[in-house]
Amino acid sequence: MPHGVAERAWRKGEALYHQGDDRKYLYSLRGGLVILERVDGAGTLTALRLLRPGALFPCADLVGDGSHGNTARALTDVAACLLPADALKAAMRTHAAVGDAVLTTLCGEGRTYEDMAFRLRAMDMGERLLALIEELAAEEGTALPDGGRRVRMPVSWREVAALIGSSPEVVSRLLRKLGGEGRIRVDGREVTLVRREPARQAAG
CATH class of the missing domain: 1.10.10.10 (Winged helix-like DNA-binding domain superfamily/Winged helix DNA-binding domain)
Known part of the structure; x- marks a missing residue:
């Protein structure tokens, strides 16, 4: 396993991270289902997206203020690799291939939301x-x-x-x-x- 990368498991119902926590890692989902949730200013909890094995998240937080914009909760028993976010950002600056890979993932997230919106309209x-x-x-x-x-x-x-x-x-x-x-x-x-x-x- 690459230096600094760890693998961890969470039990069903546990949070991988909470909204507002310092962003320390990106998560590569190896097994199980994760739901992304967000609480608005009025205290209303909204479910945003269901994540499946293969997802890399939350890439959008790499370019934010250093904190998580949502909560990730395990819907099932979950296993994921933890990639140190600061090391990944440094690698993006010095290795074009890493930056390209993250950009591709971000674009993929955008396409996923676009496809989701299309399915919601079509079904x-x-x-x-x-x-x-x-x-x-x-x-x-x-x-x-x-x-x-x-x-x-x-x-x-x-x-x-x-x-x-x-x-x-x-x-x-x-x-x-x-x-x-x-x-x-x-x-x-x-x-x-x-x-x-x-x-x-x-x-x-």
Whole structure:
């Protein structure tokens, strides 16, 4: 492992860093899911983004005031490499390839947010909600004998609403609708994805 780089694990629910903390490291996510959250001046907590293995974050804080602009919380058990931020900034000044790599990552983050905005516009709210539940179930859920999958949501329904660009009230209605369609069963924060039989082709 390169000099100064360490690897660490966090348990589900632990914070990798908090909003306002001094920015000491960048994190290369090796395993698990991380959610980025921010509290505004009124004290309202907003879920910003879900991070998956392979993410390098928070690159934007490299060019800020030296503090973290959000909180990173482990949604599952997480493993990440810690890259000393000051050493990385120094390397960016002396090694063009390092600067190019960080710039590429920053541009990738911008494209990710752009793609996210596009998906939010292209998918209806029910599809967004179901897609997020399916993603979390794939990472955290348990397979059932009937082919379905059960997951205890690692985020609150309020955070789910923020992640799909909606409100808790709309999410509550959508959960009832999806349940009425037989696609999911909901008990508190436990969700069962019902296996759907493939549609049969009409006889020719």
